Amino acid sequence: MKKSLLGILLFLFSFILLSQNSFRLYHQGMPLINHDSLYFYLDSSQYTVEYMLLGIENISNTDKNVKVKKNEILIVPGSENTFCWGMCYTSSVYISTKYITIQAHTTNNTDFYGEYYPKGNLGTSIIMYTFFDINNPDDSVSVVAFYIATPVNTENFDLCNNYSLYPNPSSGKIYLKKSFTNEAIITIYNPYGIKVYESLIENNEIDISMLSDGLYIYRILVDGEIKGSDYLLIRSNK
Template sequence: MKKLFLLCLLATGILFAAAQSLTLSDANGPLEHDQLITLTAPPDSTEIIKVYIYVTNNSGASLNLLVKKEELEILPGTFNSFCWAGSCYPPFIFVAPDMLTLGPGETSSGDDFYGEYSPEQQVGFSDIRYTFYDSENINDSVSVIVRYNTIISTQSLSLSDANSPLEHDEVVVMSASPDTEIMKKYIYVTNNSDEAKHLLVKKEELDILAGTFNSFCWAGSCYPPFIFVAPDMLTLGPGEATSGDDFYGEYSPEGHEGTSIIRYTFFDSEDVNDSVSVIVHYITTTVGTGGMPVSLNNTLSRPYPNPASTIVNFDVELDTHITNAGIVIRNLLGSVVLEQPVNLHESKVSIPMNHLREGIYFYSLAVGEEQLVQTGRFIVKK
């Protein structure tokens, strides 16, 4: 009897395995059935949080696939939806009306499926299950659970440079002449947790000036420009920080004048969501004749309110020798969208937001001969 029971269990397991002709993956690799993955963003983010999931047909026949969502736990005041097979559906659609056909061994790609989540400034998390299944056999299915997390918590990783601590995704500026051979930016990582962290780093080229080159060095190795994720780990104990040459970004302007924007993200190799980033603007400009050195006394406050809806304010302090200054606003691609002259006799600058759409913007204080001395970011939300 016991042997018969075991044989039944074995047969059931074989049938179940055979039925699993579908598997899932994301940008980080394969996913187990019903695996929980977490996406984290600040609650005041004006961007929609997106998760891209890829489906593979492991069977020997073509399958016509559908997808459904299940709201396992939803934070009140938030919105979610999904896109599938070229169509995007409103939040009240839970089962896609459109099918996607995958041939034997074929995998969906690009925008074939992604879930969307709008936190609407709500703090907490929402859990949503997405199930992909054969339209002719609903039992032939595979699922993933996505946790959209906007909980504010103490980061286990923090960054600093030679000047001061850096906020997550803070913008720092490096300026040099176009004939500079290599510009280097040193960033230091601190492990604020009570356990050792095995860290990796990746770079994202947000906006790159044509003809320039960039690379980075990490954990004693320097990588060529085509490497975007470091293959080597660096281990930091509790409370430990990197030092010296543990990390630095390199930028070669090659005689070109302009701006390149690169994000460096440091993350726990065992939890990619445990991460912290810095955005570096590498700016190369030719200073005009008689260019006056920029004084450290030229300062710009953080913007307020932030997020801004109708107006954003800055407190500014300029050295007495400065004859002209302005605040430059750029979009995420680095394009200038607004320039506001600074009245040298006033300490406050107010900039109307009526011409800017919702989104994330970078601000810079420019003094003298177009020299950018301070940069940061703010959010427009209307």
Template sequence: MKKTLLTFAVVLLAVFSMNAQDLTLSWEGEALGDTVVIIGNPSNFEIVFHAVVHNNTNSGLQIKVRRKRLSMVENTTSAFCWGLCFPPDTDESVDSRLIMANGSSTDEEFSGHYTTAGQIGISMVEYTFFNADNEDQNVKVVAKYWAGFDGIAEDAMNGGSISDIYPNPATNYVSVDYNMPAEVNSAKVSIVNLLGAVVKESVIERSSNKLTMDISELEGGIYFYTVLINGDVYKTKKLVIQN
């Protein structure tokens, strides 16, 4: 009896493990985990997120998309496209789309659209991609739409300058050149991963004109870096790490 139960448990575990890998997601060539951060400017009409769906099975699958709004900044809206584009009040794609065996959707086939309404803040939307014939075959991702102004600290930087991070893409080190005016009381550079977590942070010292950060311990992938001046955002841009 114990042997039978053990065999059943192993088979069940194998089935769940297989299903968990049947569908995967990527964004700009990078595999996605459970969460992705998309940074944009609230002065823009919308922030857009694209994902590619990968079918890792030996059979073609009819894939649908379900959206769930987890938390939304007031007055903002969310919509999505899966081949066709749907209005904000639609939570599930009407039709499925065939992804061939061991194939993928196109770069433009899925897009999540977040209308900022000029609001600063983070809204979270969950997207579930699932087999219309077997919902156990699915993959989910939570998109954190992060709307924040660049250039809020521009007045403090009047007469000063700060470069973009370089090199970009980077491997072991990144640097920033700068000239800090007297109005700047504090400045720092933060590197954020796609989960929205700060993974590296360094203070910009007035006594120097160059900051170098060791990023050799960070895994290769897509990150964002933010320059904060007197506690306000001066710039936010993408950083690619290759190692």
């Protein structure tokens, strides 16, 4: 599972567009960057269900007819996922058959939610949801949801957060969310999987000023064990 995560995150880069678009997503009232990641920690009970609600804002000057598609990047066998947009679909539907019109400079906070059912199966499912203009599918915005089903969810939540980096996007320096006494090493790869940086993490900070603007994947090892892996967007202030 850990070895496959790097390949999965590399796969995400093929979807990432940095150009301006007409939409902005919100989760719990907070704005998201395009292709942002959201993490949901839940018990793996047969009867557990996780709901992900999103708001989508049309930031353009014209009304947009919007559809939603899902991309199952990694799915735990035996789990199930669905979404609602205009109507609620079965798990076999990947693109909504209905569109919803979002008027210029307004936000739809009520019509989309994703559902994830672990059905007693442990593991992480990764699903990308993309909202797009039906008249211009390249005009889109996406979010990547990590549904993490464990026997006990709170400890895993704290662990993952501790080994994540901020700020992201970033320039200059990035930081671990929590300091550790154990030896920690960060390795950064470009979108082709080539290692471009590796360093011992000292004083809870990493200098990335030598890296060019763009998208990267980082991996954090503590005592030789992978503790965190995600993508990192570097944007300079030049």
